[in-house]
Amino acid sequence: MTELQTTHGRQFINGRRVASGEPTLTSLRAHDGAPLGPRFYPATREEASLAAQAAGQAFSHYSQTAPEVRARFLETIADELDALGDDFLTLVHQETALPLARLQGERARTSGQLRLFAQVLRRGDVFGARIDTALPARLPLPRPDLRQYQTALGPVAVFGASNFPLAFSTAGGDTAAALAAGCPVVVKAHPGHMATAEQTALAITRAVEKCALPGGVFNLIFGTDIGAELVRHPAIQAVGFTGSLRGGHALFQLAQQRPQPIPVFAEMSAINPLIILPQALRARGQALAKDLAASFTLGVGQFCTKPGLILTLRDDALASFTATLCAQVKAAAAQVMLNASTLQHYREKVDALASHPAFTLLASGDAADGCAEPRLYQTSASLLLAKDPLLLEEVFGPLAIVVTVDSEAELLAVVGALQGQLTATLHADSDDRDAAGRLLPLLSEKAGRVLFNGFPTGVEVCDAMVHGGPWPATTDARGTSVGSRAVERFLRPVCLQNAPDALLPPALQDANPLNLLRLVNGQWTREALSPSVD
Numbered sequence: 001m002t003e004l005q006t007t008h009g010r011q012f013i014n015g016r017r018v019a020s021g022e023p024t025l026t027s028l029r030a031h032d033g034a035p036l037g038p039r040f041y042p043a044t045r046e047e048a049s050l051a052a053q054a055a056g057q058a059f060s061h062y063s064q065t066a067p068e069v070r071a072r073f074l075e076t077i078a079d080e081l082d083a084l085g086d087d088f089l090t091l092v093h094q095e096t097a098l099p100l101a102r103l104q105g106e107r108a109r110t111s112g113q114l115r116l117f118a119q120v121l122r123r124g125d126v127f128g129a130r131i132d133t134a135l136p137a138r139l140p141l142p143r144p145d146l147r148q149y150q151t152a153l154g155p156v157a158v159f160g161a162s163n164f165p166l167a168f169s170t171a172g173g174d175t176a177a178a179l180a181a182g183c184p185v186v187v188k189a190h191p192g193h194m195a196t197a198e199q200t201a202l203a204i205t206r207a208v209e210k211c212a213l214p215g216g217v218f219n220l221i222f223g224t225d226i227g228a229e230l231v232r233h234p235a236i237q238a239v240g241f242t243g244s245l246r247g248g249h250a251l252f253q254l255a256q257q258r259p260q261p262i263p264v265f266a267e268m269s270a271i272n273p274l275i276i277l278p279q280a281l282r283a284r285g286q287a288l289a290k291d292l293a294a295s296f297t298l299g300v301g302q303f304c305t306k307p308g309l310i311l312t313l314r315d316d317a318l319a320s321f322t323a324t325l326c327a328q329v330k331a332a333a334a335q336v337m338l339n340a341s342t343l344q345h346y347r348e349k350v351d352a353l354a355s356h357p358a359f360t361l362l363a364s365g366d367a368a369d370g371c372a373e374p375r376l377y378q379t380s381a382s383l384l385l386a387k388d389p390l391l392l393e394e395v396f397g398p399l400a401i402v403v404t405v406d407s408e409a410e411l412l413a414v415v416g417a418l419q420g421q422l423t424a425t426l427h428a429d430s431d432d433r434d435a436a437g438r439l440l441p442l443l444s445e446k447a448g449r450v451l452f453n454g455f456p457t458g459v460e461v462c463d464a465m466v467h468g469g470p471w472p473a474t475t476d477a478r479g480t481s482v483g484s485r486a487v488e489r490f491l492r493p494v495c496l497q498n499a500p501d502a503l504l505p506p507a508l509q510d511a512n513p514l515n516l517l518r519l520v521n522g523q524w525t526r527e528a529l530s531p532s533v534d
Contacts, residue, residue: 062183157227
């Protein structure tokens with residue numbers, strides 16, 4: 001028998017496959033809920049502890065590896081993922097119902113962000129080197145030699161997302177950023193795509209072996225209620241999470257209740273408001289309606305950046321825009337969601353909106369068994385100003401809500417009433433510029449990314465991207481889970497005072513052996529320092 005056949009469904013702990021008890025977890029086919037392959041073993045408390053301990057033991061070695069070692073490791077993981085055949089993508093499709101073309105793109109994004117972090121390591125961003133050399137003659141007191149760099153925070157527990165089984169899961173952005181920072185990881189596989197997680201984990205462990213790294217650098221466990229054990233374990237020093245507000249909030253509370261509290265970087269909930277100003281509505285209302293419907297129904301509305309709230313000022317062009325938007329929604333097909341649980345939650349939200357007297361159903365797509373049909377609702381600005389929870393909470397699925405406001409002053413008040421968001425979008429033409437200028441500062445307070453004349457579904461993996469935002473979009477608005485700055489979440493600054501050059505890490509040594517761009521006495525430079533500089 002092959003290794004996969006003999007060890008299927010077991011935990012990945014310290015380079016070994018481990019399991020105890022009985023395999024009671026089943027991977028299900030998204031289209032019909034039928035069992036998909038062999039069963040999986042839920043991790044015991046002891047196994048979760050072993051995984052955290054393995055990460056802790058690997059930390060002292062892995063955190064001190066050279067940037068080039070970690071860069072090659074990340075690139076090797078990317079190569080292993082890219083080498084997985086079509087049967088792998090078929091497996092992911094069966095577990096999630098996501099189209100093969102979408103999964104091909106998501107795999108490219110996953111390997112691409114691993115390679116991006118390899119670039120970040122090679123150019124030295126992770127070190128953040130800052131040097132203030134000694135001023136022994138300064139009065140009234142001399143200044144010591146002070147040198148700051150960033151070092152790995154510690155082992156990270158990663159909780160994968162349901163809607164991105166590759167890019168936000170086992171080998172996704174949190175894992176890639178943590179490994180780039182020098183932090184071993186323990187991944188808690190998402191129960192919605194356990195087979196995908198296992199195959200991805202096998203690819204990562206092959207990379208670990210090829211790079212001759214400690215087995216505890218990467219660990220993965222299965223289970224539905226084992227996450228709390230990871231967060232509580234003293235070896236874990238940070239948490240990366242993508243999922244629901246309820247789940248992220250629970251992990252955040254657990255982390256704060258530890259004897260040693262730790263940071264939780266959770267991406268949770270957003271309704272991603274999209275504002276259309278009058279001139280834009282008049283000039284291109286029909287095109288906006290078509291593109292908007294395509295955006296909020298894309299991927300069955302299962303994108304965390306789906307525009308769920310549409311804000312417009314009352315205008316003569318509004319009726320035509322709304323009619324076109326309704327027509328697009330009615331023509332949109334019902335589709336299979338990620339799993340039965342996701343569909344159930346969507347239908348519960350639909351029922352809640354239907355039973356609320358302040359919401360009016362404007363349009364709905366044709367229903368189909370086991371599928372989510374697109375829906376468009378309308379409500380008043382007063383409900384937003386009253387901060388009705390039903391309107392402020394994300395609806396995960398192909399649904400959007402239209403709110404028409406009577407004046408710019410009311411629009412500003414409505415935006416002010418919103419909670420934190422991942423994105424906010426503004427459609428404005430030249431004649432809308434003054435109003436756009438007044439809205440921009442307020443939108444920037446509310447969201448991590450503000451878009452002009454576009455649609456938020458789609459997150460570019462690059463240096464400038466921010467995928468985060470104030471609560472409840474995330475638990476920490478200072479970070480991003482996409483882009484090169486994501487690595488900063490898993491680093492902490494250390495200052496060395498009057499340390500001998502021979503004991504300094506390479507990033508801070510006088511000779512600058514890594515050729516880093518460093519902030520030296522307030523000036524950015526790659527120049528080496530003379531030992532006699534004062």
